[in-house]
Amino acid sequence: MKENPGTMEKLVSLCKRRGFIYQGSEIYGGLAGTWDYGPLGVALKKNIEQLWWKRFVLDREDMYGVDAAILMHPKVWEASGHVSGFSDPLVECQKCKKRFRADHLEDTTKCPECAGALGEPRQFNMMFKTHIGAMEDESSISYLRPETAGGMFVNFKNILDTFHPKLPFGMAQIGKAFRNEIAPRDFIFRVRELEQMEIEYFVRPENWKESFEYFLQEQMEFLKSDLGLSKDKIHTIDVPAEDRAHYSKHSVDTEFDFPFGQKELLGLAYRTDYDLSAHTQASKVDLSYFDEETKERFTPHVIEPTFGVGRLLLAVIADAYAEDEQNGETRVYLKFSPKVAPVKAAVFPLLKNKPELVAKARDVFTNLKKEIPQIMWDDNGNVGKRYRRQDEIGTPWCITVDFDTLGETPELKDTVTVRDRDTGEQKRIPVAELAAYLKKGIEVY
Secondary structure, eight states, X not given: OOSSOOOHHHHHHHHHHTTSEEETTGGGTOOTTOEEEOHHHHHHHHHHHHHHHIIIIITOSSEEEOOOOSEXXXXXXXXXXXXXXXXXXXXXXXXXXXXXXXXXXXXXXXXXXXXXXXXOOEEEEOOEEEEOSSOOSGGGEEEEOSOSHHHHHTTHHHHHHHHOOOSSEEEEEEEEEEOOOSXXXXXTTBOSEEEEEEEEEEEOGGGHHHHHHHHHHHHHHIIIIISOOOGGGEEEEEOOGGGSOXXXXXXXXXXXXXXXXXXXXXXXXXXXXXHHHHHHHHHOOOOOEEETTTTEEEOOEEEEEEEEHHHHHHHHHHHHEEEEEETXXXXXXXXXXXXXXXXXXXXXXXXXXXXXXXXXXXXXXHHHHHHOSOEEEOOSSOHHXXXXXXXXXXXXXXXXXXXXXHTXXXXXXXXXXXXXXXXXXXXXEEGGGHHHHHHHHHHHO
């Protein structure tokens, strides 16, 4: 296998060619910072989300899932500090008029495009502003949420009143967020419409460090055990005070070696009682917690693990991209963990012009799909081309129904050939044992 063969050009090309990701509004020339997920991209994204939900919600007793509205009362964002503080430094070229984030430039005086002079930096609020209702005035202003966290903080009291949880406990959400990025770039890494998986974990103030370290380890386990990312490409970075979000007292970023460099993949922040206290003051609704055992009333502190779905998906694809030489040709394949692969196995008839082979293969496919839904049928081209196509979308196993399956060799009747994506090794497996064989392969990875 070639070392680190994937470039962004290769990844973007593969993602479009094989139906993972398309440019948003492409037939109209595209819209910067927006991307559409095709069938395989949706499947990969859902797998990532489901693995996350299982680890952080379903497998726990202290986590409550919510799905808050994207549009919220504008005072939510005033109280949280986003209206006044959610901004990036913007500079504009006085010659070509292009705009850039000042903190992403090596030279803040010269335009990286035309070498023209750059103006003085100014703060640019990244929230998308909109209006609700028929009138467009100050009273109708609202915002597309810049993060999913706000919806959890304003539902804190609802969870207390409905479920009466004991500390520590958390709220979890998967949903869209919107940021009017000055310069979206690097494919789906920095975009204007994104999807987040976030947790707000409420703790006693004196216990924040313990929970912080716990979730830092859980983030790493999710990346390595659930998504199968390479350990040596993952790095944790303590965020200095000047670079932390306005609500954070302590933050650790988990970064990944993308083709364009080591960049942020996940965030973990200690938000103290900033949000609950701010919303208590602004809404005049008490968001404190009463401990029945100690008879104390206090405002919990918050640990926030944040996961960007698009960045995780890009990391999974970039890490999985591989090339090797087979029969004098370069083979491109995605060595996805079977847990995360969008297609777990593909079923072929050896020849598509032999009705008896097609009928048997269809029978195998139909029954297998009842056990493992993410199974693909493929009879396009010869078997070698099918292998290459399935390799390129990361399918771990290819299953071929041949004449031996039909009983041409009696001792091989009702067996199929199962080919491993990474090694090319082929095994004969009884049809009756096929589902169990694949399930074991998925789980033990």
